[in-house]
Amino acid sequence: MKVAVMGYGTVGSGVVEVIESxxxxxxxxxxxxxxxxxxxxxxRDFPGDSHEALFTKDFNDILNDDEVKVxxxxxxxxxxxxxxxxxxxxxxxxxxxxNKELVANKGLELLNTAEENGVNYLFEASVGGGIPIIRxxxxxxxxxxxxxxxxxxxxxxxxxLTMMIEKGMSFDEALKIAQDKGYAEKDPTAxxxxxxxxRKVCILASLAFGKHVYPSQVETQGISDITLEDVSYxxxxxxxxxxxxxxxxxxxxxxxxxxxxxxxxxGSQLASVKDVFNAVLVRGDAVGDVCFYGPGAGKLxxxxxxxxxxxxxxxxTNRRKIFGWGxxxxxxxxxxxxxxxxxxxxxxxxxxxxxxxxxxxxxxxTRTGQPSDEVAFITDIMTENELKEKIKDLNVINxxxxxxx
Amino acid sequence: MKVAVMGYGTVGSGVVEVIESxxxxxxxxxxxxxxxxxxxxxxRDFPGDSHEALFTKDFNDILNDDEVKVxxxxxxxxxxxxxxxxxxxxxxxxxxxxNKELVANKGLELLNTAEENGVNYLFEASVGGGIPIIRxxxxxxxxxxxxxxxxxxxxxxxxxLTMMIEKGMSFDEALKIAQDKGYAEKDPTAxxxxxxxxRKVCILASLAFGKHVYPSQVETQGISDITLEDVSYxxxxxxxxxxxxxxxxxxxxxxxxxxxxxxxxxGSQLASVKDVFNAVLVRGDAVGDVCFYGPGAGKLxxxxxxxxxxxxxxxxTNRRKIFGWGxxxxxxxxxxxxxxxxxxxxxxxxxxxxxxxxxxxxxxxTRTGQPSDEVAFITDIMTENELKEKIKDLNVINxxxxxxx
Numbered sequence: 001m002k003v004a005v006m007g008y009g010t011v012g013s014g015v016v017e018v019i020e021s022x023x024x025x026x027x028x029x030x031x032x033x034x035x036x037x038x039x040x041x042x043x044r045d046f047p048g049d050s051h052e053a054l055f056t057k058d059f060n061d062i063l064n065d066d067e068v069k070v071x072x073x074x075x076x077x078x079x080x081x082x083x084x085x086x087x088x089x090x091x092x093x094x095x096x097x098x099n100k101e102l103v104a105n106k107g108l109e110l111l112n113t114a115e116e117n118g119v120n121y122l123f124e125a126s127v128g129g130g131i132p133i134i135r136x137x138x139x140x141x142x143x144x145x146x147x148x149x150x151x152x153x154x155x156x157x158x159x160x161l162t163m164m165i166e167k168g169m170s171f172d173e174a175l176k177i178a179q180d181k182g183y184a185e186k187d188p189t190a191x192x193x194x195x196x197x198x199r200k201v202c203i204l205a206s207l208a209f210g211k212h213v214y215p216s217q218v219e220t221q222g223i224s225d226i227t228l229e230d231v232s233y234x235x236x237x238x239x240x241x242x243x244x245x246x247x248x249x250x251x252x253x254x255x256x257x258x259x260x261x262x263x264x265x266x267g268s269q270l271a272s273v274k275d276v277f278n279a280v281l282v283r284g285d286a287v288g289d290v291c292f293y294g295p296g297a298g299k300l301x302x303x304x305x306x307x308x309x310x311x312x313x314x315x316x317t318n319r320r321k322i323f324g325w326g327x328x329x330x331x332x333x334x335x336x337x338x339x340x341x342x343x344x345x346x347x348x349x350x351x352x353x354x355x356x357x358x359x360x361x362x363x364x365x366t367r368t369g370q371p372s373d374e375v376a377f378i379t380d381i382m383t384e385n386e387l388k389e390k391i392k393d394l395n396v397i398n399x400x401x402x403x404x405x
Numbered sequence: 406m407k408v409a410v411m412g413y414g415t416v417g418s419g420v421v422e423v424i425e426s427x428x429x430x431x432x433x434x435x436x437x438x439x440x441x442x443x444x445x446x447x448x449r450d451f452p453g454d455s456h457e458a459l460f461t462k463d464f465n466d467i468l469n470d471d472e473v474k475v476x477x478x479x480x481x482x483x484x485x486x487x488x489x490x491x492x493x494x495x496x497x498x499x500x501x502x503x504n505k506e507l508v509a510n511k512g513l514e515l516l517n518t519a520e521e522n523g524v525n526y527l528f529e530a531s532v533g534g535g536i537p538i539i540r541x542x543x544x545x546x547x548x549x550x551x552x553x554x555x556x557x558x559x560x561x562x563x564x565x566l567t568m569m570i571e572k573g574m575s576f577d578e579a580l581k582i583a584q585d586k587g588y589a590e591k592d593p594t595a596x597x598x599x600x601x602x603x604r605k606v607c608i609l610a611s612l613a614f615g616k617h618v619y620p621s622q623v624e625t626q627g628i629s630d631i632t633l634e635d636v637s638y639x640x641x642x643x644x645x646x647x648x649x650x651x652x653x654x655x656x657x658x659x660x661x662x663x664x665x666x667x668x669x670x671x672g673s674q675l676a677s678v679k680d681v682f683n684a685v686l687v688r689g690d691a692v693g694d695v696c697f698y699g700p701g702a703g704k705l706x707x708x709x710x711x712x713x714x715x716x717x718x719x720x721x722t723n724r725r726k727i728f729g730w731g732x733x734x735x736x737x738x739x740x741x742x743x744x745x746x747x748x749x750x751x752x753x754x755x756x757x758x759x760x761x762x763x764x765x766x767x768x769x770x771t772r773t774g775q776p777s778d779e780v781a782f783i784t785d786i787m788t789e790n791e792l793k794e795k796i797k798d799l800n801v802i803n804x805x806x807x808x809x810x
Binding site for chain 1: 419423424426427430431433434529535536537539540541544545546547548549550615672674676677679689690691692693694695696697698699700703705706708709710711712713715716717
């Protein structure tokens, strides 16, 4: 089967590499069909690349080639990936992607277009890189009512937090190392402010509960406010700080979904996820907690998930995989701040007498070098709005959600 | 769609419960079809059970009912489950199962019979209970060459080892508590001697590498020789003892597969798997290490995996899922003792001078209360046969493999 790759960056070049290095085994997985890359679309030149003969700068070379049945879109971004993908699906070609931004923003239209045209739009690589999560969530856990999902969905921020927790580095030092190692971009905003994790939360929520959730509906807070003092207090509490995407089922017509730093207690499978690794924990009513762990990014891990989707397309020519969701609506994702109760970590310039007059039941934390006018504690469960009301007259330095995963 | 359940024990009654408690959501997953339990086969009586009208003691009531398209086999054991399953597949019914003993021993015949008759034989619940592992391994990781698999595949032994490690209980005390909690059977042999884990290793190895591996080919050692002294030394080494099933790819015509206690260093995702939880770590050439974690047993977790397979059958009526493997052979699983190199933990009545004269490079371990005539250490990598040769004149108390997962 002839295939094409759009975007020859890290993931796209990995896709070509994985297809070539697994040419012996892929036909065994598809039931006979080999995958052969016929076109590679990229506006850049790659002089000396061994695939020089395959490069094109003209999308129409792929669109109009009837031999090409499956296309990997590894361009990233919404434009022109959306336009290209729509045209390919309408032309009867299946498309597989690692492009979380596109799936999170335009997944509904793309899935509907795929269905109308009897082809597949698959996106295993868009959440968790190489970690199998889309199929396990939709197929293996199909007999569960999903109660919630919590995920460490961004490797860069998890690396930074790991360096802060284990090496005592400051946020800025850890970010610099992440950039030096190539884990973080020069402009690290999308990672450290949680936008990347937010897109993955949208995809997981849409899949798990059947209605499209858009990035604008998911309140997102990054890790740039986390300090070593917070890390130290939370170590005293028996936990670690992770950037978590959390999704909670409320009822048929509403869910909560948010991205933020969160205290995860040691003993949770999420607490032991270190460095650039990702993990997704799914809580089902029958199965309880299951957790999927692995490399959330990287050239070959992500590429291997893209190629697995291509293999699935090749195996199921002329029949569609049922993955997808329906339309969402504005009120579908509720304001978690007024609905979801949880404990909070609070650090403030204050004293115990004052805190005890506000909160009925807190657990105080300590750290080496703690100033006498600083307190840190874990509250009882309450909504974030209730917390805000309670602390409105306090000189608060930081607050962090405490998760129950 | 009418379905039947054979065996109304823990898992079977859970299957009926999950189907009933998810009657609203299942049709959304199948694409419209509800699942309706028409027959429950069990030789026992269940007076007062709300499903009394569905019980039968006659297998032919299921076999000869043309309305029944999918049957859950949750009887356990090879006989009569094998005979019943063969007849059902030949009659054009799909069968799903949690019966690892049957899949490990007769999977090849059953999968071939399913293929010949255009029906499905699915067994997600047979490895790792509720943890999705069969589909992730065969579909999501399809673009990987699997290099190895290591799994904590038995909850009972993991619970016992956790109690020994965290509470300082002896093996016998921990076993007693496992029995009191219902985790271990009165006759706990199948769990503690590793036979249950061995069956799961067979299924994983068969799926990952495409040739049937039988329990008799997998050398299996249980945990009954593990003492608190070993636990203590290995804590000093920065690790924990787990009962691991390990599978290693050697070449197209050979693999290694064995079940044994193993030292897992802290930092491995397998080290943090506690109590009755299970985990399977898969190492792929492209993806690296991915790990699947969750409840490896239990009524509703296992039942939810069985029902997910039934949903898959209902979704894919008249088309087959491609899961399976070919025939194995006697030489396919090699003698790991002469082929696989690894470090070993050794405890002996000896002294450092003697040990240093035998081993060129060891790492000594200590424990509280260590007698002056006892040494414990981690060796350099070598085969188990090489180790045996080296220690043949030593007064060895215990040796344990050290894993690289």
